[in-house]
Amino acid sequence: MARTTGSDGERTEAAVREAAVNLIARHGYEAMSMRRLAAEVGVQAAALYRYFPTKEDLLFTLMREHMEGLRQAWEHARPTDADPAEQLAAYVRNHIAFHIERRHATHVSNMELRSLSPDRLTQILRMRTAYEKELRSILREGAEAGDFSIEDTGLTAMALIQMMTGVIVWFRPGERLSVTEVTATYLSMTMRLVGARMDTDSAARPSDVQRTL
Amino acid sequence: MARTTGSDGERTEAAVREAAVNLIARHGYEAMSMRRLAAEVGVQAAALYRYFPTKEDLLFTLMREHMEGLRQAWEHARPTDADPAEQLAAYVRNHIAFHIERRHATHVSNMELRSLSPDRLTQILRMRTAYEKELRSILREGAEAGDFSIEDTGLTAMALIQMMTGVIVWFRPGERLSVTEVTATYLSMTMRLVGARMDTDSAARPSDVQRTL
């Protein structure tokens, strides 16, 4: 047989991406065979090569678009003319919301870096570093303004990111806690961790957190 | 050829374990072939099967002994008759020290769980849960005693563990910060995060942290 009735390139490619994210997140990139992926989509393995020249190209595409999406989400969520505490709160909210919505894709982007070729690895890491740099800037400005009390900006940024991203490891929607509750708790933990002063009308105040979530 | 001069089962098995931890941490379990592992040890692939009946048995052994080592380390480091802040400080110190010393093994135990058979996965997760439970107990007792102010014990425990374990992702010995400095900063971040009261002579006080490290 050959082309099947109702076949559509765009739909097939989208189905391949979605199935690939799920399979890689569940079994790992190396453990996912192109035949298994094709079966998931309902197509023969050879058909995949119409959309992605190699298996690694597929992985890289998924990662690049995930990182690009993260950058865009922050660009959109980032407040203008806000004090450091409000900026930090926005960063935390955006980070947690984005990663909870994309648990599988985040797993792929974080755990399969070693399967990329050196220059592609560099590209992804560059995007990640740029995103993390935004957090460091907020922390530094907050520390300089006296709003935060931080010992080491770089180390604190890494600790916060690991803490926030770690949500996807244990969080399951529909269990004990809602996304709103989790986000609120992480916000207050973050604010305490950076020693945020609580004497202003910033978004860091618990009551405010509930309202602006 | 056959048995080689100077060959020794114990030495070979130890070499296999060490090489396996490094290879799996760097390239992933699925990406590590038995032939590549054997080459690293300086032996033929068939020789590996004298020590581990299957590839998965090798992985499981590495993970089980890592988790068992963590349990023993905490059993030894755990203070008796200490207030919650001191116990928490001991937990943080032990956790960071253990994981920095065993970066590769930790990577294996955290990232290759999906390659285990269901019942072996359950065994490893049980060990992990038991270890995490210790932290939850400390947090709960501290909260009940009024030493900590915590919104959600379980969520705080997960956040702390993710934050601390995350050290191995970015920490490289011999770079900007020493293990001692990193541990001290993580200790004070932890104490702020749990809202530890600073009005007692606990190990949570920065000056004390420096002394008891």
Next chain:
DNA sequence: ACAATAATAAAACGAACGTTCAATTAATTC
């Protein structure tokens, strides 16, 4: 309706995989 193009199937490629087996040699035991 007919040509051009898009989307797939089917089969095959060589390479690599985990694992097994028989043969062989080194070390140990008696």
Next chain:
DNA sequence: GAATTAATTGAACGTTCGTTTTATTATTGT
């Protein structure tokens, strides 16, 4: 020093892998 045991090799097994090639059919444009 002969018998036994421990450690390893080299070759092979069947399977699966990513990928390529060729043929075939559906859709689109004219």
